[in-house]
Amino acid sequence: MELNEVHTILIIGPTISDKNVDLSTALYDTVDILHQLGYKTSIIVEDPTSLLSSGTFFDKTIVEKVSGDNVLKFVQKYHPDAILPTVGDRNALGIVSSLNGKIGSTKILGANYASSLATFKRDLFIKRLNKAKLPVINFISSDDEKEIYSFIRSIGFPIIARRRYSNRHSSGWTNINNLFELDNFMALDDLEDSKIEIERSIRGFSEYSFTILRDSFDNSSLVGTIEDIEPIGIHHLDSNLISPAISLNDSKLQRLRNYSIKLARVFNIVGVCTVHFAYNHATNECYITEFIPRLSEETKFLEYATSYPVATAVAELCVGFHLDKLQLDAGNFFNGATEPFVDHITSRFPQWNTPGQKYLGPSKTSNSSIIVNGFSLEEVLNKGALNDKLNNNFDRYEQLRKLDDDELFEKIIHPTNWMLDVLMEAMRRNFEKPVLSEITGINMPYLTALQNIIDNSLIIREGEIDGHNVERMVEMGVKGVGHSKLLLDSSDIVTKSVVKNKTSISVANKDYPNHNYFVTAGINNELKLSDRKKIIVRTPIITSKTDTTIRQFVLFQLAKSIDQNGLEPIIIGREPWNAPLAIRRKIVEIDDPYMEMKSLELIPNDSILNIIDLSKNLIDNDDKRAFQFSAQEIKNIDLQADTSARVMVVSDGENFLVPSVIYRTKKNNHLYEVSSVNNFMTPENYNEFSQLIAQELEDENQVAIYNFELIKQKDHWLVTKKYRGMTNDIIRHELASSVHVIDTLVKLLLGNKIGDNLSLEEMFNNFDEQYLLTIDDKRYKLLNKEEMEDELKNLG
Structure with missing residues (x-):
């Protein structure tokens, strides 16, 4: 079954952790299963924070620039049997x-x-697809003006064009509709080491x-599909995403x-392959626009949507497992060839940190995203893109209502991140849906869903709720949105909030229980809990990639610690969180975008x-059991x-530990920062630090984590x-300390004590033998x- 000649594997890691959060979290599942299967793994990574909690599984960790030269040096020095690039980013494929x-x-x-x-190489991509008779858009890359104009005459307008530079960077695509616009584009000043790309x-x-997942024996299965509500021309991650693709x-x-399966076969891809399509429903034209033969943001989104353990499956397929004979943690059997069939819709909605409208195009502008689940299009739209608590949709409505029809039409033909609100305002004014669909490229099912939301919002606003429409409105997820009090006051049983399991037929079996739920409405509650005592972890809406990195790390550490201390962890989030597979079946995860769980009891x-x-x-604030984990500024x-x-500092309210100190200073005009300085602080520093901390905590008598800057x-x-x-x-302190701060905190919350009369050495105890060093704020x-000492000596 496995590749017998492979025993040691080098993993090419992601580059910047806060831009590759989903890869960082998929890394844990990958190396965990490889460790269980007996492989020795090493990793080359630029930022050790991207390792999160997976660092213990690696035989060697090389923190260097993730480049072809450094990978080649590792291969020549250590001679690994194989290289695995699927949990790296696009850079790994280039290497x-x-x-x-x-x-x-x-x-x-x-x-x-x-x-x-x-x-x-676009030309190689097109050549392979043309040879396999797969639909692809012909393309030219040239610096010869005659050749470019000749190619354009053969395909006609409209076209898109960009300049590609020798360093692989590009200018971004420009839409060109006629010869005049083409001449203007060609006349722009340009560098000599560039080519113009046209398609x-x-x-x-x-x-x-x-x-698609595919094994080395040519067995394939479809894990899931994703549809962009907005059409091509708007960056994929600026679009509202829906899974499964319901307009097909x-x-x-x-x-x-x-x-998709044929493409994976053409390139002999083993593991995962995500294929992007452009489809014209009026003409039935279809083109493959790109493919991604690695784990990505989309594969993590599909793990949310289907509960399919994608990262674990991909790792096993890469080392030779059959698709229908996969092995999960603890040796449980999993048939990965059974394609998931889900009973719900999962949606990803982009978020912008700054208010106001942003024009959308081929370049990504969003900062983060929010994921919601529901049983209808209306429910996920109400929970996500039309959720006034997240997006100030009522303010958008007020601004759009003041526009005349011509001004509103301008908003329709020049898409912004307010597009769904714009379309709703247009339909309130009786703009015809087929016309709106043709102009915007948004398919009719979504316009129909928006119309249903408009119609039912009017019923709620006018208080015309009765037995004929209450059930339909509840299905649309109107609870918690806008004018919902009349609905909440209804005596009809279907208005009750409940928790439903995210059912996926292929993975919801006795060997792979799914404890992933979301709050919705209905009659029967499906939440199943054990008899163990519980610790609830509540998480907010995440607004940036950095926040997401920290949350992923903290949630994993908290869930693992709560379980290891004999309790049942329950993660209640404003959006989903998929735990690493090793603890996924031990915890309960509930998506609760309106924060209803507390009142549901x-x-x-x-x-x-x-x-x-x-x-x-x-x-x-009145619940003494509630512990606030996020930082609250006390002194500045x-x-x-x-x-x-x-x-x-970790305190039980009486005594404290200092498991991590990060030291920063200048040397010969170089600024450096080093962790784990507990190991070589002077007795005088130990004493002075402890006295200052004790003074600051004199009036503090509760269990807590503290962070001081001195x-x-x-x-x-x-x-x-x-x-x-x-x-x-928090991540750097955890990586820099042999004392697991989060686990220590959980133990203290359960009533454990630090101990009296600790010596300074015990108070500052840290056995960690590795140091995180930063010079001049580089990685x-x-x-x-x-x-570390040699690096500091080199500073002079």
Whole structure:
């Protein structure tokens, strides 16, 4: 079954962790299953924070620039049997494509040379697809003006064009509709080392993505489909995404599924392959626009949607497992060839950190996203894109209502992130839906759903709720939205909020229980809990990639610690969180976008020992069990110094531990920062730090994590900042400390004590033998003590 000649595997990691959050979290499942199967794994990664909690599984961790040269150096020094690029980002595919013929007998798992190269070289991609008779848009890349004009005459307008530079960067696509616009584009000043790329415009086509798993024996299965509500011409991650793709009938779905499987076969991809399509429903034209032969943001989204363990399955397929004979944690059997059939809709809605309208186009502008679940299009639209609590939709409605028809039409033809609100306003004014669909490229099912929301909002606003329409409105997820009090006051039983399981037929079996739920409405509640005492962890809406990285890390550590202490962890989030597979069946995950769980009383109150709240503001200050984990600023003195320290402290209300100190200072005009300085602080520093901390905690008598910032002035330390709770340093402190801070916190919340009369060595205890070093604010280096001291000596 497995590749017998592969025993050691080098994983090419993602580059920047806060931009590749989904890859960082998929990394845990990948290395966990490889560890269970007996493989030795190493990783090359630029930022060790991207390892999250998976660092313990690696035989070697190389913190260097993730480049072809450094991968080649590792191969020549350690001779791994194979390289796995599927949990790296696009950069990993570029590295693989550059290694052809340079790494001897070392195998490439998953994405081979040809498939990796084809993600960069458009001409190779088109050549392979044309040879396989797969639908693809013809393309030219040239610096010859005559050749470019001749190609355009053969395909006609409209076209899209961009300049591609020798360093692989590009100018972004420009839409060109006629010869005049083409002449203007060609006349722009340009660098000599560039080529112009031209292809037929498919702007306005519908966009779909299909994710396929394939083993080395040519067995394939479709994990899931995603549809962009907005058409091609708007960046995929600026679109509202829906899974499964509901505007495809069965014949169209099977057609695209077959194309996806054939493409994976053409490039001999083993593991995962996501294929993007452009589809014109009026003409039935279909084109493959790109493919991604690795784990990505889309594969993580499909894990949310289907509960299919994609990362674990991909790792096993890459080392030779049959698709229908996969193995989950603890040796449980899993038939990955059974394609998921879900009973719900999962949607991803982009978010922008700044208010106001943003024009949408080929370049990504959104900062983050929110994921919601529901049983109808109306429900997920109401929970997500039309959720006034998240998007200020009522303010949008007021502004759009003031526009005349011509001004509103301008908003329709020039899409912004307010597009759904614009369309609703247009339909309120009786703009015809077929016309709106033709102009915007948005398919009719979504316009019909918006019309249903308009109609039912009017019923709610006018108070005309009766037995004939109440059930339909509840199905649309109007609870918690806008004018919903009349509906909530209704005596009809179907208005009751309940918790439903995210059922997926292929994965909801006795060997793979799914404890992933979401709050909706109905009669029967499906939430199933064990008899164990419980700790509830509540999480807020996440507004940035950095916040997401921290939340993923903290939630995993909390859930693992709660379970290891004999309790049942219940994660209640404003949006979904998929735990690593190793603990997924041990915890309960509930998506609760309107924060209804507390009032529903579905969890017996006497079974809850503690509530850990990760939001910025505690919801129930009166509940003594509620512990606020996010940082609350207590002290902030605006003083600066060349030498400073960031100190994490854990307190039981009487005594404290100092498991991590991060030291920052200047040396020969270089600013450096090093972790784990507990190991080489002087007795005088131990004493001075402990006295300052004890003074700051004199009036604090509760279990808590504290973060202090200290500066050094005239040979003495001074506390300038004090936070109660978790700061953004939590990952670095955890990586830098042999004391697991989060696990220690959980134990203290359960009543354990630190102990009296600790010596200074016990108080500052840290056995960690690796150091995170940053010089001049560049990326972290993970070093042992000798390497770290050598780096500092080199500063002079």
